[in-house]
Amino acid sequence: MWKPPINFLTLHYAWIITLSILSLVIIYPYGNLKAIDAYFFGASASTESGLNTVDVKALKTYQQVYIYIIPILGNLGFINIIVVVFRVRWFEKRLRAIAPHLLRPNAPPEQQDAEAHLKDKRSLSSNDDEAPNDQFSSIEIDDSDKERARVETRDKSSRVSLELNDAKADDTAVSNINPTKQTITFAEDHRPSSDMDKALYIPPPWRRERGASFSEIDERLHDEDDGCYNAKTIVPCSFTYNMDSFKKLPPEVIQQILANISDFAGIENSLLASRRLNAVFQAQPTRIIQELILLNPITCMPEIQKLCYNLGHLSISSLQCPDLEHYHQTCEDPPILGYTESRHILKIGAQIQRLACKCLIIMREDLIKTLDNIPADSISGPPLQIQNASQPFTWTEEYHTYWALWHLHHYSHLRKAATQRWNWNESSIRELDAYNTWSEIDYRTAERLWTVSAVLSDLGLTLNWLPNDPEAEEPAQTIWPAPEETSIPFFPSFDLPPIQSQDSSLWATPDPPEDTELTSAWMLAPRHRASRHWHVAHLYLSGINFTRTVPACYSLTNMKPWRRLGWVIWDGWRIYSIGLSNIARKKKIPLPDGGFLEQEPRNPRDRKPGIDYVARWFAMIGEEKP
Known part of the structure; x- marks a missing residue:
């Protein structure tokens, strides 16, 4: 139609x-x-x-x-006032569609309109005479750039050739045309080679944090911040080259793009790759970082937003807090964020995002590996369970991980400031170490802090499980029955070792799901983010009861293997789908896969025989139920 x-x-x-x-x-x-x-x-x-x-x-x-x-x-003026509402809406929608493509690290190096790779190929230009199939625009190099290139290369005979194809063919021919990709070639250097021609390349700090080391190069880099280098030759960097498209945009549009990214790591990488974006960020750091915090699916939650601003306070070098009470009073007001403080929050947010993605991947891999190694009759067939365990992460699972990382960062940064900058006395330090108490962390969710800390420890990060006892080891028991004043793990640094800091899967957190009957039944909506899922309490209570029955068996109460499996991180649907826990069915419950769970009969005699989940849990840790 x-x-x-x-x-x-x-x-x-x-x-x-x-x-x-x-x-x-x-x-x-x-x-x-x-x-x-x-x-x-x-x-x-x-x-x-x-x-x-x-x-x-x-x-x-x-x-x-x-x-x-x-x-x-x-009247035309009145109509424009009405239509401007639609214009603003469409403009923002268009920016949201374009921004991820412009900032995608693996974007193609072709110098073309950013919208050319989108499925909806609509031109933003209002020129009616422009050919509809003209996908490539010519590259113009101004005289100043040419002159600067001649001065820098001096008597080098390097020459850049850019080859573009004009795609103004008809529709039948377009499908058979493969446009020549833009390439950069260098003429051979006719000077005699010697070791004196080589230069030592010292990578910037952000590259050294990711494992880059000093290396010799044959050519002098004109802009090492672009990150386009190789140990022996200089090659074009597709991501940096694609950043040139931002030079055509006004600062207001770039601010809108940065605000709509809502991705800490994406913005940090963009600022490192584009001088234009970095200049816009320097001009409006407070506004951009505040919009980022409010639009990010995790930091928009009030409790995480408060941690962001608290870390902003800690980044102010002139801040002096003699005790914890003074620190609380300081954090009641939002911090005055300049460029340094905003970059500090951005760096922490990007670091947390990378750590969260690594932790989630490792915990899921350990869960899949464990399911693959257990007997087929222990959980009614590993293949189906492995498929269910491999499903994408939900917003709730990502929130559990991010929540723990933001709290660990906050506590570690605050303790370093208290001991190194402010010189708090022992009484104030003990009050600080009771983090769960003054942060109002529910003891039922505190185990997430230790679970994420255990995974970070396996990744090579150094930590003190008990800050007042450097020799303390990872506690085997869960933290739930521990006193409220028990301190949480302290990390002197969150920088991963070089072997672990290599590029890995990185993604932005999905938007929070709507509060529906499905998300409410499985506690997937944001309002359930602080709740403890039933499989967590099920394991804890069953372990205690089993220990009372078999006093010599403490396997189920040992949380070390369950931390590596991410037991307190996963939501109830993932654990239920792999057959490791049940759900109370007082009514018909919808399933995320489109099915339903029928209501459980009220009469216990009419119910089906229960599943021995305790035996399955013993199989998960490689033991048999006594």
Whole structure:
């Protein structure tokens, strides 16, 4: 079915035609005009043509008022005010679609419009004479760039050749055309080679944190911040080259793009790759970082947002807090964020995002590996369980991981400031170490801090499980029955070792799911983010009861293997789908895969025989149920 395209022009026409037809509803019913005359008055008034088929003095007062008001509502200025609402909405929607492509690290190096790779290939240009199939634009190099290149290369005979294909063929030929990719070639250096021609490349700090080391290069880099280098040759970097498209955009548009990314690691990488983006960020650091915090699916939650601003306070070098009470008073007001403080929050957010992705991947891999190694009859067939365990991460699971990392960062940064900058006394330090108490962390969710800490420890990070006891080891028991004043793990640094800091899977957190019957039943909605899922309590209580029955068996109460499996991180649906826990079915429950769980009979005699989950848990840790 054909539908008229919705654009600014059709909205103008629709508005004017509506005002014209409205005359048949207002003027015509009185009966002193023919229908065609009434419609002519409406069309004349809405288009401001002023042509009348009937003397205006013969009209009634309300009819004259109508033809007086309609020209005002049909005026071009008034219509633009109405249409601007749609323009702003479409513009923001377009930016959200373009921004991920522009900032994608593996974007193609072709110098073309950012929208060319989107499925909806609409041109933002208003030039009607532009050919519709012209996907490539010519690259212009101004004289200043040429002169600077000649000065820097001096007597080198390097020459850059950019080859582009013009795709102005008809539709039948376009499908057979493979445009030549843009390439950069260098002429051979005719100077005699010697070791003196080589230069020692010292990578910037952000590359050294990712494992890059000093290396010799044959050519001098003109801009090492772009990150485009190789140990022996200089090769073009597709991501940095694609950043050139931002030079054409005004700062206001770039601010909107940065705000709509809502991805800490994505923005940090963009600032490192594009001088233009970095300049815009320096001009408006407070606004951009605040919008990022409010739009990010994790930091938009009030408790995480408060941690972001607390870390902003800690980044202010002039801040002095003699004790914990003074620190709380300082954090009651939002910090004054300059460029340094905003970059500090951005760096921590990007670091947490990378650590969260690594932790989630490792815990899921350990869970899959464990399921693959257990006997097939222990959990009714590993293949199906492995498939269910491999499903994508939900927002709830990612929130559990991010929540733990933000708290660990906050506590570790605060303790370093208290001991190294502010010199707190022992009493204040003990009060600080009771982090769960003054942070109002529920003991039922505190085990997530130790679970994430255990995974970070396996990744090579150094930590103190008990800050006041450097020799303390990872506790085997869960933290739930521990005293509230028990301190949480302390990390002197969150920088991964070089072997672990290599590029890995990195993604942005999905948007929070809506509160529906499904998300409410499985506690997947944001309002359940602080709740403890039933499989966590099930394991804990069953372990205690089993220990009372078999006093010599403490396997189920040892949390070390369960931390590596991410037991307190996963949501109830993942654990239920792999057959390791049940759910109370007081009514019919929808399933995320589209099915339903029927209501459980009230009479225990009518229920099916229960599953021995304790035996399955023993199989998960490589033991048999005593």
